[in-house]
Amino acid sequence: MAQITLDGSPTTTTGELPEKGKTAPDFTLTKTDLSDISLQDYRGSRLILNIFPSVGTGVCSASVRRFNKEASKHENINVICISKDLPFALSAFCGAEGIKNVETLSDFKNNEFGINYGVRIESGIFQGLHARAIIVLDEEGRVVYNQLVPEIGQEPDYTEALKHVQ
Known part of the structure; x- marks a missing residue:
């Protein structure tokens, strides 16, 4: 169990x-077309898993925008933005924002990602959603970097995450 805060309140x-x-x-996880995809489908690519509570919040949407911009600069990297948002909401956000360089996936259906990756929030107003975290995987699916953002309302360390995909 990890300790984080939301607006200073511990969870x-x-x-x-x-x-x-x-x-x-x-x-x-579930794609915006409602089909399923697994980690195995990404073998051979470096991945940044951008995990967050909801694309409907300012910090979460900012992280999707920032990684969309950064992903266009790197080859052989996939940025996957993961939340419990419905695929329809993720698709609408990306369409409205012109987001094309990241993939948005939802954990709404299977509800296992948050538990298996240790990011499911256990208490407070965000209970059941995912904490903000970044995990970078190499081409074989090994973890080369991870960050659990200690305060949900703060952005992740983009610079440090991106160092691990170059």
Whole structure:
């Protein structure tokens, strides 16, 4: 269990982020067309997992915009933005914002990602949503970087995450 805060109020997550050097747990998430996709589908590509509570909040939407901009500068990298938002909301946001360089995936259907990755918020007004975190995976799915943002209302360390995909 990890300790984080939301506007200074303490809360916890279900566990810990996957460890650096270890293979990330597989997942099944839902794409905006409602089809399923798993971690295995990304083998051979470096991944940035941008995990957050909801694209409907300012900091979450800012992270999607920033990673969309950064993804256009790098080859052989996929940025996957993961939340519990419905696929329809994710699709509408990306369409309205012109987001084309990241992929948005939802954990609304299977509800396992947040638990397996240690990011499910256990209490408070965001209970059941995902904490803000960044996980970078190499081409074989091993964790090369992770950050659980200690205050949900803060942006992740983009610079440090991007260092691990170059």
